[in-house]
Amino acid sequence: MKSFSIASLPLVISLTTSCTHSPADSPSISPVPRNKPPKYHTTSPKIPLSVRKHWIHQANTLALFPYPCPFAAFGTVIVNHTLDNPQGTLICTGANQNSLAGNPTLHGEMAAINNCSSIFVSSAYNMTPAESLAAFKDLSLYTNAESCPMCAAAVRWAGFREYVYGVSIKELIELGWGQLDIGSEEVIGSGVGMRDQDPEVVLGGVGSEESKVLFGWQFAGGDCPSGCERGERSDGCLPVELE
Numbered sequence: 114m115k116s117f118s119i120a121s122l123p124l125v126i127s128l129t130t131s132c133t134h135s136p137a138d139s140p141s142i143s144p145v146p147r148n149k150p151p152k153y154h155t156t157s158p159k160i161p162l163s164v165r166k167h168w169i170h171q172a173n174t175l176a177l178f179p180y181p182c183p184f185a186a187f188g189t190v191i192v193n194h195t196l197d198n199p200q201g202t203l204i205c206t207g208a209n210q211n212s213l214a215g216n217p218t219l220h221g222e223m224a225a226i227n228n229c230s231s232i233f234v235s236s237a238y239n240m241t242p243a244e245s246l247a248a249f250k251d252l253s254l255y256t257n258a259e260s261c262p263m264c265a266a267a268v269r270w271a272g273f274r275e276y277v278y279g280v281s282i283k284e285l286i287e288l289g290w291g292q293l294d295i296g297s298e299e300v301i302g303s304g305v306g307m308r309d310q311d312p313e314v315v316l317g318g319v320g321s322e323e324s325k326v327l328f329g330w331q332f333a334g335g336d337c338p339s340g341c342e343r344g345e346r347s348d349g350c351l352p353v354e355l356e
């Protein structure tokens with residue numbers, strides 16, 4: 114796997130301190146200014162939409178492996194577009210593992226970020242923890258559905274360079290999915306005094322028509338994903354070979 118150019122990565126980490134002051138200690142505390150309002154690029158002329166859709170397709174493919182119609186087919190791929198590769202270089206992936214791991218925090222984005230951190234400090238990259246933290250500044254996160262507030266917060270804390278999603282939270286709600294109805298861009302843009310900048314690029318609705326098929330059958334009665342069908346024993350979609 115191609116390595117990062119470590120030399121180009123700033124390695125200084127600002128430690129966020131949490132101090133408690135009484136009013137007597139700090140009689141003239143001023144509100145901490147919010148980070149500058151995000152001025153996201155909602156288009157990215159340097160990277161064609163076809164490339165963006167390719168990575169969303171990869172997130173979908175990942176979410177459907179090895180089972181073609183999992184209930185929670187949320188997938189994420191993390192890509193480096195700063196290397197000499199027009200298509201981008203895949204760094205790590207993650208799929209929703211709530212049921213598999215019994216861990217409610219392992220949404221696709223969280224799983225992918227954890228996987229990236231693991232490989233960065235492994236022998237594959239040999240990064241120090243500080244280098245691992247700094248490496249996220251060069252990376253783009255693609256998720257086939259908009260990040261929930263937990264994952265959006267993780268995206269912002271990681272300091273990703275780009276954040277790209279497919280189906281929106283509003284669309285998931287319309288399809289019957291329970292969601293925390295707070296847009297990811299609102300979460301990402303709400304940072305105050307944080308060390309990294311907001312992402313340079315935030316794109317939503319990329320490849321959403323393809324991704325919607327993965328989320329439209331559970332509650333909304335949509336067609337099953339390819340390779341699955343509604344059987345006599347279940348209202349849900351099951352792999353054809355299991356029927």
Ligand SMILES: [Zn+2]
Pocket residue numbers: 220221222260261262263264265
């Ligand atoms: Zn999430």
